[in-house]
Amino acid sequence: MASWDEALTAVLDQHGTSLYAYGRILTGSTADSEDLVHDAIVRVFARMKSRPARLGARSGTDVTTAMVPGATAAYVRRAMLTIYIDQTRRAKRWRAIRHAAATAESLPDHADEAASRSAIAAALSSLSPQQRACLLLRYYDDLTTLQIADALGLAHGTVKRHLHDALSRLRDDGAAMALWSPGEPAARGEEAHRG
Template sequence: MSGSWDAVATALVVERGDALSRYAYLLTGSVDDAADLVQDALVRTFGTPRFSLTVPRAEAYVRRAILNAVIDRSRRDGTWRRVRHLTLAPSSVESPADASDERLDLIERVRALAPRQAACIVLRYYEDLTVEGIASVLGISQGAVKRYLSDGLRALSSAIDPAGERSARTGGSNVGT
């Protein structure tokens, strides 16, 4: 679909709005923040008229704007984390290990990763992009993508099953100990 930018914007919101919201939610972990991010990204993309814009191309612009906003926000938050008082209570609380809670915990753990690690994990396993595709989207080398994926997966797996990682590291089992 190619046409006027306002028709493309309308078609994008109707056809791909839910997918964009899910994408933003995976990066933020908050429905409200995700909705704000999608809205801001749409405004950034369609705030000035762009000609020769198609729905797939517009979606790529919006996804990139969402990702950039998440990375920028994490940089700002990182600056404030260093300034906050050390006795401030943590904002997240561990939940029981029920099946649905494990999924929520995983989302929280993905959000706890470094911004580029989280972006690489989401783009690889949610968007199903190749290493080359992720490198293209983020504008970094394929080697950097591989490193971010490796470090991110290691952090996630150790957070999910620290006992299993310990036994795998020592090369033995916990039987008889």
């Protein structure tokens, strides 16, 4: 009795090249052809293996010994055609209905944020280094004016003056509003040089 492996090897040795060529003609692609041959072989051999008694009962012999590589290759070729037609129909049906299943992909528009960041960067670059340092320590590190004065080694009044001048310049440039989150009042800047 020949094994399934031997039968498969015999089919591929004798008819593998023609099966792959047939697949390339159907699909137009080498990779798709290989997938098609693989799927067809699995289908044919699984079907033959799952029904050995029924197939063997017709001829009175075991199915694996009755398998002739040429006849089996014909079954594989027919299975390839069937699989290809089924895939083509499924793809056509999918193209017809995929718009119903598709969800609208809405990507957030970050143009405003990018423009705001660009405006902030330009406005901050127009400040003196000390004004920028005071502003960043006050609003990003949330330090008081006394803590900023200690950190930078400046007088308390000088820190207040730098903060006032920086905020005035940012307001003139229109970038001050972008520094605060929507829920935070812009008046915080007025309190900065007082406290």
